[in-house]
Ligand SMILES: [Zn+2]
């Protein structure tokens with residue numbers, strides 16, 4: 425499995441001098457499982473990836489969406505394969521109770537907000553809604569999506585290929601209070617505790633013995649806010665230990681975090697982690 | 713009058729080592745007129761960084777007043793609004809002007825919980841006081857600043873405004889997204905901007921690129937120069953840079969603009985013009 429970090433920044437794209445080295449594009453991972461082209465999330469990192477895919481004539485595309493907050497879908501209107509009639513784009517995400525995935529993408533890409541409505545895309549675009557915890561096969565890869573503790577409807581992905589495992593656990597508050605995302609608003613306290621256990625078990629299943637876990641570490645301990653739905657590096661270390669992972673990538677960097685600050689975070693948590701750890705950097709390619 | 717550029721980029725924010733000079737944030741201008749509240753032209757990603765700067769003053773204490781003028785609601789002109797921190801602080805007062813009676817519902821859609829993790833400050837009782845006003849092609853004043861608007865041609869089906877701001881005998885005009893498909897389109901703009909000291913104008917496409925994109929809402933850089941010369945503006949600032957354009961490419965384009973009868977700058981994030 426080949427992985428390229430295309431966007432590593434959380435919340436919104438950061439075009440500023442403080443973030444030139446680690447990168448300011450919002451989340452996007454390019455994952456090649458043999459001949460299968462997978463993409464996780466469609467933040468602005470997907471813009472440059474799209475041009476590369478058209479150039480490589482790699483137009484059978486599977487796009488896994490974690491959730492539909494702006495920073496995870498805002499690059500899609502600028503994804504070049506959408507405007508190529510030979511492209512076939514399948515978009516996956518956990519099902520929402522009240523809205524189809526296609527409806528959400530059409531809402532982003534419509535007049536008067538978007539110059540080109542999704543209906544005018546030249547590519548063949550399909551939407552596939554996933555169920556929490558149900559394994560699926562995409563090309564050569566085995567994929568499972570588990571719901572995570574974050575507002576709205578958010579899922580993380582576990583991708584297995586030739587015995588190697590990538591887990592993508594973002595966006596999430598791993599050990600904070602339950603955030604009562606869609607469909608969880610009106611539960612009894614007992615139900616809420618059960619949901620909470622279910623979400624935490626989901627994160628553990630995603631990460632179980634992963635060769636690489638890419639994990640939301642938006643907050644530093646002193647910044648942590650319990651109602652935002654993001655984790656700290658210490659939370660990722662705890663999950664990584666419980667799940668016995670090989671390697672951790674700190675991900676979804678806070679927008680104001682400077683390159684030097686990220687260097688320092690990486691150095692600090694490397695000392696504490698019982699496994700290999702690095703801070704995600706735009707452009708990094710690695711093989712599992 | 714002082715004008716500061718917080719975002720100069722069209723279409724999508726472009727964080728990249730080769731956009732460090734001209735900037736990668738989508739369009740946003742700050743206009744400060746003596747004795748008048750902060751004026752802001754368009755609300756692309758540059759608005760977030762302007763907001764952080766404003767927090768150092770009255771806006772950090774919940775005593776700020778700002779007026780945001782939107783040309784239209786393409787994402788690159790409004791995507792900074794959810795991340796404009798002064799809006800989250802009770803006591804601040806922000807008025808948003810735009811070209812459509814549907815503007816309030818459009819701005820609420822952007823902050824729908826399915827897209828946006830930030831509390832929806834367009835709803836009653838959350839954050840700053842926010843007023844949204846429809847100003848389709850009307851003239852009005854904000855403090856001592858006179859605002860003139862005109863409907864201009866951008867994209868089919870999109871209502872888009874151009875702005876002229878006058879204060880203390882100086883003037884600027886702002887046309888980040890515009891296409892001239894007929895002489896009438898040019899005349900509308902020339903009437904609006906005649907004689908301004910500073911013109912911020914759509915420069916997304918070169919003349920070589922333009923024919924392939926004709927009818928999609930953006931003119932060529934040569935069109936911008938032609939308009940600036942005919943309207944006798946003092947200085948033309950190339951604005952709305954294409955997301956694929958590197959700093960060096962923008963510099964090359966700028967160099968080719970000299971000798972056309974108007975002073976030309978390439979818009980750079982962080983530049984401040986004092987008029
Ligand atoms: Zn996010």
Ligand SMILES: [Zn+2]
Pocket residue numbers: 491493574595829
């Ligand atoms: Zn999110």
Ligand SMILES: [Zn+2]
Pocket residue numbers: 784786866889929
């Ligand atoms: Zn536009």
